[in-house]
Amino acid sequence: MSSVFEARTGAADVTASAEREWRRPSYWPFVIPALVVVLAVIVFPWAFTIWMSLNEWKVGSPTIFVGFANYLRLPSDPRFVEAVAHTLVYTLLSVVLPLVFGTFAAVVFHANFRGRGVLRGIFIMPMMATPVAIALVWTMMFHPQLGVLNYLLSLVGVPAQLWVFHPATVIPSLVLVETWQWTPLIMLIVLGGIAAIPTEPYEGALIDGATAWQMFRYITLPLISPFLFIAAMVRMIDAVKSFDIIFAITQGGPGTASETINLYLYSVAFTYYDLGYGSAIAVILFLLIVALAALLLYLRQRAQWTEIGGGA
Amino acid sequence: MSIRFVIGRIGLWLSVFLIVSPAILFFLWMISLSVKFEVDNAAYPPVLIPEHFAWSNYTDVLASNRFLTYFKNSLVVTGTATLLAMLVGVPAGYGIARMAAKKSAIVILIARITPGLSYLIPLFLLFQWLGLLGTLWPQIIIHLVVTVPIVIWIMIGYFETTPLELEEAALIDGATRWQVFRHVALPIAKPGLAVAFILAVIFSWNNFVFGIVLAGRETRTLPVAVYNMISFDQLSWGPLAAAALIVTFPVLLLTIFAQRQIVAGLTAGAVKGG
Numbered sequence: 326m327s328s329v330f331e332a333r334t335g336a337a338d339v340t341a342s343a344e345r346e347w348r349r350p351s352y353w354p355f356v357i358p359a360l361v362v363v364l365a366v367i368v369f370p371w372a373f374t375i376w377m378s379l380n381e382w383k384v385g386s387p388t389i390f391v392g393f394a395n396y397l398r399l400p401s402d403p404r405f406v407e408a409v410a411h412t413l414v415y416t417l418l419s420v421v422l423p424l425v426f427g428t429f430a431a432v433v434f435h436a437n438f439r440g441r442g443v444l445r446g447i448f449i450m451p452m453m454a455t456p457v458a459i460a461l462v463w464t465m466m467f468h469p470q471l472g473v474l475n476y477l478l479s480l481v482g483v484p485a486q487l488w489v490f491h492p493a494t495v496i497p498s499l500v501l502v503e504t505w506q507w508t509p510l511i512m513l514i515v516l517g518g519i520a521a522i523p524t525e526p527y528e529g530a531l532i533d534g535a536t537a538w539q540m541f542r543y544i545t546l547p548l549i550s551p552f553l554f555i556a557a558m559v560r561m562i563d564a565v566k567s568f569d570i571i572f573a574i575t576q577g578g579p580g581t582a583s584e585t586i587n588l589y590l591y592s593v594a595f596t597y598y599d600l601g602y603g604s605a606i607a608v609i610l611f612l613l614i615v616a617l618a619a620l621l622l623y624l625r626q627r628a629q630w631t632e633i634g635g636g637a
Numbered sequence: 638m639s640i641r642f643v644i645g646r647i648g649l650w651l652s653v654f655l656i657v658s659p660a661i662l663f664f665l666w667m668i669s670l671s672v673k674f675e676v677d678n679a680a681y682p683p684v685l686i687p688e689h690f691a692w693s694n695y696t697d698v699l700a701s702n703r704f705l706t707y708f709k710n711s712l713v714v715t716g717t718a719t720l721l722a723m724l725v726g727v728p729a730g731y732g733i734a735r736m737a738a739k740k741s742a743i744v745i746l747i748a749r750i751t752p753g754l755s756y757l758i759p760l761f762l763l764f765q766w767l768g769l770l771g772t773l774w775p776q777i778i779i780h781l782v783v784t785v786p787i788v789i790w791i792m793i794g795y796f797e798t799t800p801l802e803l804e805e806a807a808l809i810d811g812a813t814r815w816q817v818f819r820h821v822a823l824p825i826a827k828p829g830l831a832v833a834f835i836l837a838v839i840f841s842w843n844n845f846v847f848g849i850v851l852a853g854r855e856t857r858t859l860p861v862a863v864y865n866m867i868s869f870d871q872l873s874w875g876p877l878a879a880a881a882l883i884v885t886f887p888v889l890l891l892t893i894f895a896q897r898q899i900v901a902g903l904t905a906g907a908v909k910g911g
Contacts, residue, residue, distance in 0.1 A: 464867070
């Protein structure tokens with residue numbers, strides 16, 4: 326294709342300049358409107374948040390530049406330290422559980438069966454539905470006396486639970502909702518990976534008499550590992566940021582038992598109107614996500630090395 | 638072999654049942670809650686299908702003046718934020734794809750990682766300073782944080798895969814860049830437009846965090862309005878569930894009818910707003 330053009334440009338000098346013009350036309354006019362919007366609603370808030378985090382900035386009182394004082398306050402703020410712990414536990418569970426169930430669901434949805442399209446549609450409904458609406462129904466289901474969950478437990482002989490109404494069970498209960506909601510996204514990502522695997526390895530394994538589990542463990546799993554990594558990354562980012570479900574169901578309670586960093590950030594900024602301190606928390610929250618992403622990348626690289634080393 | 642096949646099929650259907658039942662049971666229960674009178678909702682053991690249906694739960698919600706206002710607010714915020722995002726995001730996706738400026742997508746990535754609340758603090762001050770609070774504009778503008786990255790991200794992906802030959806031919810024939818975009822690139826990318834539009838609509842419609850801070854009494858969107866119902870009507874589950882179902886119904890409908898586009902969009906970029 327390009328050699329044809331080159332031949333032509335060589336033939337006639339007149340068209341050469343014209344063609345050079347269209348070969349590298351400027352596409353900036355297409356991008357500029359979006360650039361303006363992105364600068365206004367994404368870059369500006371970012372820069373301003375960093376600036377605010379360096380100030381004592383409370384609604385209704387004068388702003389004072391305090392340097393890193395807001396950041397230095399964080400380690401000695403017990404509520405913040407507690408929120409970090411809650412966030413890490415919540416995130417770990419909300420990554421691992423959907424990853425396990427999502428992978429299983431992907432294997433199942435890769436099989437051929439009647440009504441697969443419709444059932445897949447139903448399966449992804451939890452993640453598309455309005456989170457607040459879902460949270461509201463879950464709250465009703467968690468109700469210790471009238472909730473349907475305790476009734477279901479009683480059918481199999483398990484004693485009634487307090488679910489989101491007890492400090493010890495509130496985070497696992499919220500993770501249950503989060504897992505229910507976001508397993509479908511993992512399923513979709515992993516399903517994309519499984520669909521890309523050629524059929525030959527399985528045919529060979531079948532002839533060799535491999536069991537379904539062996540085929541999954543030694544063929545499917547290694548081949549979908551890049552997709553599992555992406556899924557884990559996406560899930561981690563969303564779990565750390567999780568807000569709607571927690572806020573609508575518990576508002577961080579009972580007490581502060583389910584208060585994650587994002588929930589605490591909301592309280593600091595929009596209940597106490599301590600905007601400077603809130604901005605510092607926002608920056609740290611972002612850095613935490615970046616740090617966890619780096620950790621995942623590191624773990625993936627190490628796993629790859631041991632894979633190569635162990636396989637040889 | 639055939640016995641093994643039968644066992645395999647049974648196992649498959651058991652697995653399918655296991656996987657899909659949490660979603661089915663949840664939404665069935667949601668519907669059940671919304672059509673029951675308080676007596677049935679407070680009954681133990683719980684009742685799935687009541688003897689008398691409380692359709693009044695729905696008519697009461699729909700008949701309330703407030704609800705219609707909130708519905709209109711949601712339509713205006715989501716509609717405007719999506720259309721504006723398409724207007725600036727589709728050409729941007731085209732430009733970035735053609736310039737092969739993949740690095741600029743890092744801004745989109747950062748926007749994807751950043752918690753929604755981080756945008757709220759500075760923009761809240763800005764809107765206050767501009768005197769916009771009390772109108773729908775703050776919410777429309779901040780919803781662009783959700784919709785613009787989705788649209789740009791998805792459109793980059795689509796324009797990257799569309800063939801360049803046609804565009805080059807049109808340029809040689811003397812078409813302007815804008816004409817090429819409008820008459821060659823855009824029609825080919827139509828499926829991408831649908832995907833970007835649908836996802837932007839859903840994530841904007843579902844957004845909650847921006848509303849709780851920026852919405853006043855008259856400017857609430859539906860998710861915020863439903864959340865406020867919780868705090869006031871703690872005990873009447875029927876109308877609450879009905880309201881929740883009405884709020885999420887358009888999205889569920891889209892999920893069923895545009896499943897293909899949604900799946901394509903989510904797996905392409907693995908994006909989610911907020």
